[in-house]
Amino acid sequence: MPDIIETIVYRFEELSETARDKARAWYREGGFDDDWYDAVYEDFQRIAEILGLDLKTHAVRLMGGGTRQAPCIWFRGFWSQGDGACFETFYAYRKGAPGRIREYAPQDSELHRIADALQAVQRRNFYQLRAEASRRGHYYHEYCMGISVERDSPTYQDMTADAEEGVIEALRDLARWLYRQLEREYDYLSSDDVVDEAIIANGYTFTEAGQRFG
Template identity: 65%
Template sequence: MVYDDFERICDILGVSLKRRSVRLMGGGTRQKPCIWFSGFSSQGDGASFEATVGHANGSAREIRAYAPQDQILHGIADRLQAAQRQNFYQLSADVTHRGRYYHEYCMSIDVSRDSPTGQPPTAGSEETVVETLRDLARWLYRQLEAEYDHLTSDEAVEEGIVINEYTFTEGGRRFG
C-alpha cells in the first residue's frame, strides 16, 4: 500500500509523521498517520502531511537501498542531508496542515535550528527544507495517482470480476 511505503520512506528521511485517533466500529480507537490527499482530476488536488522533521543519520544511503531506482527520493534525501550538514545537523521542522484543501502548499512548515549558541539556520537552508518537504508531498501524490490509475484500469477491473466470479445480465446488472 502507498501509505505504508510512504511511512517507511518518512522514517528513513527523519520525517516523523504525526498521528491522529480514528474511531473503530467496535468503539475503540487506533492511531493513523496525518496524511491527506484529494484527487485526481480537479484543480487543487494533491497530498499533504503533518510531521516533525529532524536529522536522520545515513538517510541518503538508506533511501538508495530501499528505493534504488527512485531518483526523486534520492534527490530529496540528498537535499535534506545537505541542509543538515550546513547547519551541523541541528535543523528541525514542524509541518502542520492549514486550510481546507490537501496539497503541498497547504502545509505550514516551520524550520528552526537547535543551536546551543542560538545561531539561526544558514542562508537558504530554511527554503531548501520547505521545498524539499513539498517535493515529498508531490512524490506521495504521484504514487497515489499511479495506484488509483492501476486499480481503476480495465485490466484490474476485469481481474476482480474473474477472481470474484461475478456474472452480469445483458443489461449490465450483477447476476446471482
C-alpha cells in the same frame, strides 16, 4: 399474490464489450476497497522514517467502537485542480539517510534527490535543523502544509539564508512524490485488466446491459 419475475444474469466474460464497460464503471464507482491506498501509505511511512520524519497521528474510529492511531496523511484526487497530498510531521536530521534511501528505493531518483537536498542543507547548519509541518485550510496538497523551520543550536546560531526554503521545498517535494505514487496505484487498480480480474474473482453477475444484478 406476489409476482415472480425471472431475470437472466450473465457473468462478466459473457457480456458484450459495451456491457463490460458499464460493469467496469460500476466497479470503479463502488467496488474499490476503502483501504486501496494502504500499501502506498505503508511505503511512505517507511520512507519518512528513513528521511528523519516523525509523522503525526490522529485517532480513527473502528467498527467495534474503539479507535486506533493512523498517520496524518491526506490526499484528494485525481481529476481536479487543487488535488494533491499532504502530511503532518516533525522533522530532524537522520544520519545516513541518503545511503539508506538508496538501499530502500534504488531506482527512485526523486527520493534520492530529496534525501540529498535535506542532507546538504543540514550539513550547512551543522545538522541542527528541525521542522514541523501541519495541515491548514480545507484542501489536500503540498501548499496546505504550514511548515516552520528552526535551528536547534546550543550557541543560538542563526540558520543559513537558504535553510528554511531548502527544508520547506524538500518536504513539499516529498508530498508531490507521495501524490504521484497514489495516482499511479489508483491508475493501476482501475485499469481494465485489474478491474476485469477483480470482477471475475468476486463472481459478480450482471444484466445483459451490464447493470449489476443483486
